[in-house]
Amino acid sequence: MENSTLISIEALKKIFPTSGGKFTALNGINLTIGKAEFTGVVGPSGSGKTTLLNIIGSLDTPSEGRAVVLGQSISDLNVKQAALLRRSKLGFIFQSYNLLPVYTVFENVEFPLLLLKLDESQRKKMVLESLEWLGLTDKIKSKPAQLSGGECQRVAIARAMVKKPEIVLADEPTANLDAANSHNILKTMVQLNNELKTTFVFATHDDKVISYLKRKISLIDGKVLKDEIIKN
Amino acid sequence: MIRFLFKGIFRDRQRSLLPVIVATIGVMLTVTLFCWLNGFLNDSIELNARFSTGHVKIMTAPYAKHIDQVPNDLALTGVDTLMKKLKSDFPDITWEERIHFGGLIDAPDKNGETREQGPAIGFGIDMLSGDKSEIGRFNLVKSLRRGRLPEKPGEILISELFSQKLKVNPGDTVTFIGSTMNGAMAMANFKIAGTISFGTIGMDRGSVIIDLKDIRSVLDMDNAAGEIVGYLPGNYYDEAAASKVVRRFHMLFPPSNDEYAPTIVTLSEQNNLGQMMGQIKQVGGFVVFVFVLSMSLVFWNAGLLGGLRRYIEFGTRLAIGEDYSHIYKTMIYESILIGIVGSITGTIVGLTISLYLQNHGLDIGSMMKNASIMMPAVFHARITPLAFFIGFIPGLLSTVAGTALSGIGIYKRKTAQLFKELEA
């Protein structure tokens, strides 16, 4: 583990109200994640991976316990503060890419910078730089519908990386990709992790992803079963 | 940011084209209806002003009170001096003396016995003095159906319908039977110079038009007139200008004990025209209100459907770091844009239709054969300055209100829930 702690979770519980009563999706999680980690939350479907990532990403709040991300306790943030945290410090990558279909590749990647109110020349420089990392410079003017799945996910990564966030949260990023594309994307992310020291947190049950992880947190029924450093 | 969103909305036809079309149609209907109401109001006012009320009218108080019975025994007297005073004190107002009268028109056979007879509504107006302004005001040249206009005393015009009813033609002689100003029986023969048809319901049945001098001598009304009508410069009725004339008149003719002293009323105080103007304005307001309401419902629903389509977009934008209120605000901005574009196109289309209706009109005469009120038989639209803006009320209000309502539906969902829907 690296020296400075970015994410610190203590006795975290997430209980969802259901039609039949309550459902405990996370049941007492304790963990810390430091700078420049390349960590995966691994477990079968329904084990609570997405719920955990959503809380770290301030899209959801803990029912009990604490989740402190970049020095801010998620429970204490109001919606505006949570949005500010996501806007300035966090990047998201989804299984289904979630690109905005009416916008070009350039515009999709530009969007987070518009929210940060950067000026046009600065935006252009950062977008082009990010597209270059992902090898997308020749697709600038394409619309998502004209791209392959692998290319779409690259655009999504470029969008997450463009503002150089502290933490990137990637929920099943390879689930819709074939093996070649999955490896390709993972290699790029490893490289970004090395060069920019961005912290990556995955939620996955894909062995291809797991093979790139430097740390594997195994989750079952909302509990951490194992937390191991992987040395390749 | 705004530019970015507007780029998106124009690329997404379902979000731009359809709402713009809906807004356009609603705005177009509002503008057209508004212009049409205005035209109807304007035509009715103009028609009444020309034939009946003037922009202001001077009568004796008792005459005004019983005006329906055309009580010429209560007419203004000493009209010569009154007219001179009016012309010098109100140089920009056009004053005309008129005598309205009732009576019978009798069409005799060869032996002088009554062949046909009918009640007449008479207009005594100046046709022979050389001043053609009353001829113009009654639109006599264009309304002439057969024969010609009167050229010398003893000649009259009667309405075409009336001539058919009496089976008389230009050149025939008819007898007018009525009562003089003093209550005696009046009887005179007139030669029909021509027939007229005004295209105005109520004016085309039993009208008889006689030169003012002629009717004065028949009714014993020398130097008298039932009414003096006044027309504002520009021949356009303006309530404020008319009221100004009234105020000035009251200053120049202070109230006196003479029961037959001249009094003045404005157009809106006659023939229920003021009430009609008020009602038409209310109808106009109601039309706008109905369009705002119904279009808001359409946009509310369209917004909800659009919101469903845009869950992925909203969820993603939330994740990227927008907050709800910002997304909500941008939805409102989008609706304002749609509203403005729809209002502009709708106003352009509506004004185009109205311009056509203003120039060509819509003939409702055949639908209104039996109406007795004085109403134009051809409806014209009339474009007023307000017509350029009125459409923006339903155009903008409905798009924004509809979006605001549907936005609340989306706004109420919790972040995580929206996000879950996004995952699925």
Ligand SMILES: Nc1ncnc2c1ncn2[C@@H]1O[C@H](COP(=O)(O)OP(=O)(O)O)[C@@H](O)[C@H]1O
């Ligand atoms: N909003 C919710 N309401 C009720 N139950 C939920 C909700 N979100 C997740 N769950 C439940 O919590 C459990 C964990 O879900 P999730 O974190 O999505 O698992 P994973 O990502 O590991 O597949 C699942 O059983 C799921 O049904």
Ligand SMILES: [Mg+2]
């Ligand atoms: Mg999941």
